[in-house]
Amino acid sequence: GPDRFYMIAMVGLSIVVAAAVMAALLARRLTSSIRNLADIAAAIGRVELDELRLPRASRVRELDELARAFALSLRTIGAFATYVPRQLVRQLLAVDPADRPPSEQRELTVMFTDLSGFSRLAEHLSAEETARLLNDHFRRLTACIVAEGGTVDKFLGDAVMAFWGAPERQADHAARAIRAALAMQEAYGDDPLLRDHGLGLRIGLHTGTVLVGDIGTAERLNYTIVGDAVNVAARLVDLGHQAGGGREVVVLLSETTVHAAGAEPIVEDLGDQQMRGRFRAQRVYRLPRRPLPDADLNVSLTHLTPHP
Structure with a gap:
């Protein structure tokens, strides 16, 4: 009867709402994980490693494997960055190799x-x-x-x-x-x-x-x-x-x-x-010892007076 139809409709609507909520939560979690990995990738590209944390683990297998790969890359690049001047790497990356x-x-x-x-x-x-x-x-x-x-x-x-x-x-x-x-x-x-x-x-x-x-x-x-x-x-x-x-x-x-x-x-x-x-x-x-000049990097040193 109508009551049974109403009950089935409400159950179906509840399932749809629950599925939508779960999908939204999953999408938010996936978006957060992907954004975290994107931020890490951008920081690696800038050779800014000091403040980086290892990527978060994920319950999604593919994202978790990607996070593990990023963590390995981060440790590898960190090891190399210990031996290569970072400012030199940044300057070289800013120039097209060609x-x-x-x-x-x-x-x-x-x-x-x-x-x-x-x-x-x-x-x-x-x-x-x-x-x-x-x-x-x-x-x-x-x-x-x-x-x-x-x-x-x-x-x-x-x-x-x-x-x-x-x-x-x-x-x-x-x-x-x-x-x-x-x-x-x-x-x-x-x-x-x-x-x-x-x-x-x-x-x-x-x-x-x-x-x-x-x-x-x-x-x-x-x-x-x-x-x-x-x-x-x-x-x-x-x-x-x-x-x-x-x-x-x-x-x-x-x-x-x-x-x-x-x-x-x-x-x-x-x-x-x-x-x-x-x-x-x-x-x-x-060069006699003197206080540091308070000057812009692009100006000459001729404005300084000799140190007595």
């Missing part, structure tokens, strides 16, 4: 640093203490380099090699390198690492033409620089060991770096200096 030649001649500014006295100190430290000290040292130097848009090329023992002007072209690469050196002077101004251990930080800056790009083999490539300008920056560090005592920061610059940055008013002219392995003496300048 537009980037394997290597090219370009004028850059090269920085070398060396921790004077560290080898002697390491003889009295455990392996763990040595690693902890070096990691802290590299962290601080790298922060100064990256803040000025530089590329950390490699760590060599307790030394750091970096450069400005590639892969991103920077018309003010020399000024950026000098500001990074100034930041290092501030970071180590009265630092216990130098004071308590009798160490000294030596920094060399040179501007010149180098070959920059992918150097190596198909099995192992390095984005690096090759050329005499690299040797000159390293020789300036060697000269820096003779220019000051242990517990201080000594920054030596070549004439080309000083001129390129317009930094003549803020440096001390040391005259022509004979560097190891060089046939001719070269003009060398020293």
Whole structure:
């Protein structure tokens, strides 16, 4: 009768409503899972890994398998990111590979640093203490380099090699390198690492033409620089060991770096200096310690007055 028909209709309507609610909940859950995976993929593309969490597990088999694959990718990329400078990866990803030649001649500014006295100190430290000290040292130097848009090329023992002007072209690469050196002077101004251990930080800056790009083999490539300008920056560090005592920061610059940055008013002219392995003496300048310039990255350093 009518009552039975009404009851069947209500049951059917209840089933439809329940199915619609379940479908909406399932769609919301699927959408949330897919959005989570999309956010992770976008962050991986930007090489922003520090804040990422592993993707959530899903009761949907296909989504759960996808989440597991993303988690594996995240761990793999995180491992590689430990060994490859992230800012370099971001810069290389921003350039179409078809537009980037394997290597090219370009004028850059090269920085070398060396921790004077560290080898002697390491003889009295455990392996763990040595690693902890070096990691802290590299962290601080790298922060100064990256803040000025530089590329950390490699760590060599307790030394750091970096450069400005590639892969991103920077018309003010020399000024950026000098500001990074100034930041290092501030970071180590009265630092216990130098004071308590009798160490000294030596920094060399040179501007010149180098070959920059992918150097190596198909099995192992390095984005690096090759050329005499690299040797000159390293020789300036060697000269820096003779220019000051242990517990201080000594920054030596070549004439080309000083001129390129317009930094003549803020440096001390040391005259022509004979560097190891060089046939001719070269003009060398020293950067006195001073407060960091409060200036935009694109302006020259000539507005600064010499430090007394």
